[in-house]
Amino acid sequence: MSEEYKRKYTFGEDYGTSDYKYGPITKGEVPKVVENRGYFPDKSALMQRVMGEAKDVVVGRDIPLYLEAREDLSTRLVYPMRNGIVEKDDERSWRVVKELTLYGLREFAVSAYDFNGFFVVASLSAIAPRYMYEKIFDIHREIDEETRLVRAVTIIPQPLAVAIAHKIPTCVVLESGHGNTQVCPISRYPIRNAIVALNRGGSDANTLMAEILKDAGYGDLAQEEALVRRVKEAVGLVPRDLDRAIEVAKSEPHRFRAKYRVPGTRIEIDLAEYSWARFLVGEYVFNPNHEIFQSFFVRGMPRPRDVKIGDVYFHGMLDFGEAIVSSVERCPIELQPHLYQHVLLSGGNFQWSLPPQLSDVAVDSATKIKMLLREKGIENVKVEMAKEPRYSVWRGCIVYGYAAPANYEWNWERMEGWVHFRKK
Ligand SMILES: Nc1ncnc2c1ncn2[C@@H]1O[C@H](COP(=O)(O)OP(=O)(O)OP(=O)(O)O)[C@@H](O)[C@H]1O
Ligand SMILES: [Mg+2]
Secondary structure, eight states: OOHHHHHHTEEEEEEOSSEEEEEEGGGTTOOEEEESOEEOOOTTSHHHHHTSOOOSOEEGGGHHHHOOOGGGHHHHEEOOOBTTBOOTTOHHHHHHHHHHHHHHHHHTOOOOTTOOOEEEEEEEOTTOOHHHHHHHHHHHHHHHHHHOOEEEEEEEEHHHHHHHHTTOSEEEEEEEOSSOEEEEEEESEEOGGGOEEESOSHHHHHHHHHHHHHHTTOTTGGGOHHHHHHHHHHHOOOBSSHHHHHHHHHHOHHHHOOEEEOTTSSOEEEOGGGGGGHHHHHHHHHOTTSGGGHHHHHTTOOOOOOEEETTEEEESSOOHHHHHHHHHTTSOTTTHHHHHTOEEEESGGGOOOOOGGGTTTBOOHHHHHHHHHHHTTOOSOOEEEOSSTTTHHHHHHHHHHHHSOTTOBOBTTTTBSBEESOOO
């Protein structure tokens, strides 16, 4: 089996809590993205049969066309992952994962004469338990039996994929997506005992943004999560120092005014005299412990909770600086200074915009992390933002698949290598 073939047909899959990113090596820098969710239509409904094939589960861009009554949504619309984990016996969720995987592979099915299945590199959370690896292998095996689209498959942890994409063998990766944040030191391999997992991600910033929208008089719009997310991404800012930023923003309301026009509608959101609150959402992501957030908790906003999923403990309120330090300090002392030399940020939750005219009080994510580390007494650090933070896991999958020798068989002790489904 030729290396050349494998390089040509490498396929990457990043299973995120909110989005599934996938595509073959020929996609270049940017994968395809669909929401990681599936819809189970009411199959008994007559119209489902009259209007065409009755599907068990629908995934991908067509979901909106199948949605039925609103009150059904919570039971029929399934988001399979929580904090990057699918429960072992949650059959509906695994059904969605399989359907999405098939959907992605089908989209890129190749009709070239030499095509005989992809070399698939899937990426899971660093704390994904073994049964998830087994399930992902099984799913690909089943898909291959049905479609001949998968010749071999391997799985790598998301933080490792980020390090690979940037070709940095010794580093700490902070991967912060929608549902959770993983801090993972890497010294060629992920140092599993030192991983720190947080139950905090972009979705928590959405929760806070919704409260702010209510305060500003947009209570009705605050119900729609997708809209709240767009507002957050458009107006949210990360403050250098929260108290100072709020003070400056209140004294110069014009300069900090936050407005967002919803594309394709007549709706314009204007935070007006609440515009200073745009600094709250950014701060909250990095450190939710400022006293100002208390008032939101007191009135009922859920606080990021400590949770245990399987054997893994997810911290709710740990600030990102503290999280990095406690992770690095579980590594050998000699290695620690080298780890601080490369702190790599990836995931959409670090993609905050920084308008140049506000850079006296707002900062980018890398600067914020440096400041949090300085507070903990760590001075000599280099913090770098991944190039395409939402796609770096997928890019790492592609780079890995390109480089990993095709004849290296999967090994459960080392958790690496390819599972081959057929020889030819
Ligand atoms: N410009 C932006 N400013 C702030 N947040 C952003 C921006 N762009 C994306 N995000 C946030 O990033 C999150 C999505 O990130 P990502 O795609 O990395 O998550 P995921 O991989 O689906 O989830 P996870 O890694 O937790 O399993 C969302 O909460 C989104 O609102
Ligand atoms: Mg992710």
